Amino acid sequence: MLDRVPPADPPHPESPGDPATIEVAGLILKAGGAPLSRPLRLSLPVGQWTAVLGPSGVGKSTLLKALAGLGPDGDLTDGRTGGLAGRVAYMAQSDGLLPWLSVADNGALGARLRGQPVDRVRLATLLQAVGLKAQAGLRPDALSGGMRQRAALVRTLMEDRPVVLMDEPFSALDPVTRLDLQDLAARTLAGRTVLMVTHDPMEALRLAHRILILHGRPARLDTPIIPPGVPPRSPTAGDLPARHAALLERLHHLAAEGGR
Numbered sequence: 001m002l003d004r005v006p007p008a009d010p011p012h013p014e015s016p017g018d019p020a021t022i023e024v025a026g027l028i029l030k031a032g033g034a035p036l037s038r039p040l041r042l043s044l045p046v047g048q049w050t051a052v053l054g055p056s057g058v059g060k061s062t063l064l065k066a067l068a069g070l071g072p073d074g075d076l077t078d079g080r081t082g083g084l085a086g087r088v089a090y091m092a093q094s095d096g097l098l099p100w101l102s103v104a105d106n107g108a109l110g111a112r113l114r115g116q117p118v119d120r121v122r123l124a125t126l127l128q129a130v131g132l133k134a135q136a137g138l139r140p141d142a143l144s145g146g147m148r149q150r151a152a153l154v155r156t157l158m159e160d161r162p163v164v165l166m167d168e169p170f171s172a173l174d175p176v177t178r179l180d181l182q183d184l185a186a187r188t189l190a191g192r193t194v195l196m197v198t199h200d201p202m203e204a205l206r207l208a209h210r211i212l213i214l215h216g217r218p219a220r221l222d223t224p225i226i227p228p229g230v231p232p233r234s235p236t237a238g239d240l241p242a243r244h245a246a247l248l249e250r251l252h253h254l255a256a257e258g259g260r
């Protein structure tokens with residue numbers, strides 16, 4: 001199914017002396033005005049993937065939205081004003097496809113909204129790569145859930161942003177398509193700073209340079225896990241199966257600790 005999709009042009013260094021790490025400090029997640037977390041401190045190494053795991057309802061999507069600038073609260077100490085807003089491509093948990101636009105036009109939407117020319121060759125290559133070439137002219141309501149998620153992934157991969165935030169981007173896909181599209185995303189987003197929420201420890205181990213676990217009430221971050229090797233890792237390679245078992249055990253242990 002997969003064609004070779006070249007990465008977009010490497011992210012432009014936005015200014016001399018760009019940081020090697022985006023540091024977030026003092027970020028208190030809130031829901032309905034009530035705090036969900038302790039003040040969080042996290043580091044996002046520039047050009048690398050960071051995965052966030054944690055139980056349902058702990059605040060992972062809230063963290064992503066806060067970083068996307070949709071609900072900022074706290075300080076981004078990466079030497080810039082204005083946080084990450086404007087530098088971010090954000091793929092929400094709901095696909096957010098516009099129902100009146102075709103799959104292709106949804107993919108082209110970001111460029112259109114910015115008044116930029118649409119890279120039609122890249123769009124066609126991505127649609128082919130995710131297996132939606134034949135559906136390019138269809139509206140989203142004619143697609144299955146997994147197809148809609150693939151269309152949303154195309155829209156995200158069409159964005160040429162240095163920071164990419166993705167909320168469970170592969171959750172609706174069958175296992176084989178999921179592996180293919182994980183590889184596609186890893187290739188296409190090479191050099192981008194990616195923060196991905198997932199419920200799948202193996203997905204985190206395959207794709208991430210760094211894994212964060214958000215847990216407890218109020219939520220806090222466990223010590224980051226840094227798997228060896230270069231993503232995307234094969235799920236059967238080396239000691240990944242053993243690391244998967246250890247990560248599951250860690251998640252289980254933190255869940256058993258509950259809110260303490």
Ligand SMILES: Nc1ncnc2c1ncn2[C@@H]1O[C@H](COP(=O)(O)OP(=O)(O)OP(=O)(O)O)[C@@H](O)[C@H]1O
Nearest residue numbers: 030031032036054055056057058059060061062063
């Ligand atoms: N608009 C809202 N108003 C009030 N509470 C909210 C709102 N949105 C989310 N919450 C609450 O905030 C908490 C964190 O939600 P969030 O979606 O960030 O969790 P999550 O870790 O991403 O969960 P999941 O893995 O199930 O997607 C939940 O308890 C949820 O009920």
